[in-house]
Amino acid sequence: MRLEGGRELPYDALVLATGARPRKLSLAGADLEGVHLFRTLADVDAMKEAFVAGAKLVVIGAGYIGLEGAAVARQMGLDVTVIETAVRPLARVTSPEVAGFFLDEHTRQGVRFVLGGQPAVIKGQDRVRAVGLADGTEIPADLVLTGIGVNPETTLAQHSNLAVDNGVVTDAQCRTDDPAIFAIGDCANRPISHYDNRRCRLESVHNAIEGAKIVAATILGKEATLETPWFWSDQYDLKLQIAGLFQGYDHVVFRGGMADRAFAAFYYKGDRLIAVDAVNRPAEFLGVKALLHKRLNVAPDVIADESRPMKEIVAAASKT
Amino acid sequence: MPKITYIEASGKEHVVDAPEGQTVMEAAVKHAVPGIDADCGGACACATCHVYVDPDWLGKTGEAGSMEQSMLDFANDVEDNSRLSCQIKVTGELDGLVVRLPKSQH
Numbered sequence: 001m002r003l004e005g006g007r008e009l010p011y012d013a014l015v016l017a018t019g020a021r022p023r024k025l026s027l028a029g030a031d032l033e034g035v036h037l038f039r040t041l042a043d044v045d046a047m048k049e050a051f052v053a054g055a056k057l058v059v060i061g062a063g064y065i066g067l068e069g070a071a072v073a074r075q076m077g078l079d080v081t082v083i084e085t086a087v088r089p090l091a092r093v094t095s096p097e098v099a100g101f102f103l104d105e106h107t108r109q110g111v112r113f114v115l116g117g118q119p120a121v122i123k124g125q126d127r128v129r130a131v132g133l134a135d136g137t138e139i140p141a142d143l144v145l146t147g148i149g150v151n152p153e154t155t156l157a158q159h160s161n162l163a164v165d166n167g168v169v170t171d172a173q174c175r176t177d178d179p180a181i182f183a184i185g186d187c188a189n190r191p192i193s194h195y196d197n198r199r200c201r202l203e204s205v206h207n208a209i210e211g212a213k214i215v216a217a218t219i220l221g222k223e224a225t226l227e228t229p230w231f232w233s234d235q236y237d238l239k240l241q242i243a244g245l246f247q248g249y250d251h252v253v254f255r256g257g258m259a260d261r262a263f264a265a266f267y268y269k270g271d272r273l274i275a276v277d278a279v280n281r282p283a284e285f286l287g288v289k290a291l292l293h294k295r296l297n298v299a300p301d302v303i304a305d306e307s308r309p310m311k312e313i314v315a316a317a318s319k320t
Numbered sequence: 321m322p323k324i325t326y327i328e329a330s331g332k333e334h335v336v337d338a339p340e341g342q343t344v345m346e347a348a349v350k351h352a353v354p355g356i357d358a359d360c361g362g363a364c365a366c367a368t369c370h371v372y373v374d375p376d377w378l379g380k381t382g383e384a385g386s387m388e389q390s391m392l393d394f395a396n397d398v399e400d401n402s403r404l405s406c407q408i409k410v411t412g413e414l415d416g417l418v419v420r421l422p423k424s425q426h
Binding site: 205206209230232234239241280281282283286287290311314 | 359360361363364365366367387390391393394
């Protein structure tokens, strides 16, 4: 590998862990003072001074990043409006039911939502003053936080003529089409063994750690244990823990009630349990994570039966 | 600075200087103590920083909260003195704390 300046580093194995870059708004005014991305500690430090009680914050994007930002801002007393182009929050990452719960929670906490809203311009002289929508509405803003997704950082891979398709394309062992080069984390696109080798570019802590473990094992000539993906998101006093990939589900069953702010949504594809969203329900999260990891299944009527503790359900499934 | 002793399942000891305010998990990870995975980085989301608190210290570390207790229910080889080390904050009072590590976090 040749570095800028010409120095060359020989390698037996090369790992690309280049991550992703947050997408920037491609709007007039997006470079104004007070418009922030959220990726690094430096990003947080940059917005800290203006992030104070009473300040008007507009969050663009109602994914996890946007909603976590909105939650922190409300807890610190900022006035918060979330603009989302889709008709519901978390559209990419969860079901309408669970998204509806989070929408209600944030609304109850005082967050205003503009769903189906199309940001058109960021207004202001030197500093942001408002966000203008395509329909002409103007939302006053002292501060804008954008959480509109990331693009995988694949420049080096492309210069090296590696296959790139929504991330650096790898096999299940994180190997690119050059057998000595691996790619892991947000920049990589690999088949997920627990999901029929569906190709995914996962953006999560667990995916980064698992990729590192797989590559370390592969380089050492050992076999890595492949795991099922999992995620979490903390908003207010709600801990959302997710095991598995819900995409492709055809029905959902619940344990617990949303009114209690502690429930789990279990996603099924046909008879097969494929994922869980657990809100303040760690047992349901860890139980399903264990089931999925061992490729075990539990019928919907069994899992929805609250009279049976989750641990017992998992133990029974493990014996069959 | 408080000292914490981590004892691996094999019996190997690691004595670490742990700044007050850090968690028992963070102090271990920062000093590369093997056997504490802490996959979620301290969010009480993964149950991979399981430790056994030396019985003499249980009074000072306090008890697991309800979220932590539910997570521990699914960890391996859980005992009465099991805790998630990301939920124990280092204080001056914990100078000399001894925790033992399980055989595996997964």
